């Protein structure tokens with residue numbers, strides 16, 4: 001038995017497939033140019049065909065965006081400059097094709113990796129990926145083809161690259177990797193494909209051989225190698241229970257999020273783009289409580305144009321079929337960087353030039369986004385919110401720019417919806433404390449607990465050393481949330497929460513009792529949250545929340561909630 005991190009929920013037992021790349025050894029040999037160039041052309045043609053084949057098989061499961069990795073590889077393989085350099089080396093130095101391909105690729109990789117720019121570093125990764133295929137084809141080595149898996153399989157690997165995950169088909173019943181964490185690429189992919197995954201499971205490669213039976217418990221993060229009959233039975237029962245639970249929750253897809261004493265709230269989903277909309281609807285989301293627009297900027301090599309953004313927002317608004325969509329304006333900075341923009345050097349980027357601070361200074365960027373949003377507003381029910389607001393002055397400035405952009409569009413004869421709500425994230429303690437004043441200006445609040453907790457506890461959310469201070473149940477955090485909700489309600493405003501706390505089953509009873517109006521979370525958490533809400537009484541949760549506000553510690557709060565609701 002090995003322990004790892006449960007990164008994508010589920011339990012399965014199946015045969016292992018150990019993903020091992022072939023070992024490529026390149027030797028320099030003398031070569032006859034005409035023959036070597038022919039060999040190279042054939043191998044390159046096969047490489048292009050291989051990539052196209054993998055892309056075609058992967059296209060059944062992936063979105064255009066996720067397939068982009070293959071387009072980048074095809075572009076590289078078809079690049080005349082790349083092929084040209086290899087052929088000239090074969091001709092000029094009379095060497096073998098694999099040596100020339102290896103040398104040219106290494107030079108290009110070194111050049112791209114030396115550039116201080118994420119975009120070029122990704123291109124370096126593309127070159128490595130393509131030349132690896134090319135060298136294997138030149139040497140007649142077999143590259144594992146995950147798309148060819150045709151029986152129930154659990155993949156075991158050091159890590160899965162983006163092109164590996166893109167190849168997973170319906171026979172893949174899970175994977176276990178030696179490295180990685182909850183937010184690593186393979187974990188995010190596993191969640192979106194709903195494949196159980198245990199990551200960061202060190203020793204797994206050494207312990208498993210292809211053909212072994214693997215019991216993958218991705219609910220608790222365990223990998224069992226060749227489990228005995230009793231263990232297999234136990235895991236199968238656990239899998240059945242999990243499947244039953246998931247199935248049972250489906251009856252709630254179209255149910256209202258209403259307590260036993262008729263208090264209704266809204267359960268919404270967090271999205272990063274259009275491809276997440278289907279998941280929100282499928283899981284019964286009543287809206288989008290947070291559209292993190294920074295992905296539009298981060299997955300790009302330039303600031304997205306007004307037109308590009310307009311299309312993206314329109315698609316989401318239409319996709320949500322008239323349900324409310326809260327779009328957060330650009331929240332960049334901190335750990336979120338852009339390859340095409342240089343941020344100032346700062347000691348503490350999380351406390352620095354980011355989000356609304358940057359948008360108020362670089363108004364061109366901000367105005368472009370607001371124009372795109374206003375233009376898209378006629379395609380659905382749009383709410384706009386500003387991230388990282390600390391002062392009322394910041395909110396008023398941002399709102400004034402919005403008003404100006406809107407007036408400009410109307411003067412141009414462009415239609416803009418007249419019911420756009422303009423609100424703000426509450427993720428800085430200063431805003432929570434002054435919520436009753438902010439609510440005179442903002443139409444709504446959305447509490448960002450991921451940041452609110454890091455700033456309240458002075459604990460960097462990226463640092464494992466202080467992760468024990470991420471304490472959503474700490475009464476100090478509950479009091480800040482309480483102040484925010486009461487402050488908003490004083491002026492008749494609604495309050496949502498879009499930080500991770502909103503989807504925690506034991507936080508929902510407290511938040512409900514404190515009067516939170518909207519809960520926004522990962523799509524896969526919505527039905528569980530609805531089950532919790534529909535099983536509780538609002539009156540009783542108000543008492544529970546009151547009690548929690550007066551406890552001493554996060555542990556006491558959690559114990560108390562469990563004692564009441566379990």
Ligand code: PEP
Pocket residue numbers: 290292331427447448449450451452498499500
């Ligand atoms: C938050 O801070 O809670 C939040 C929802 O925003 P992000 O996680 O994108 O910073």
Ligand code: MG
Pocket residue numbers: 427448450451
């Ligand atoms: Mg935040």
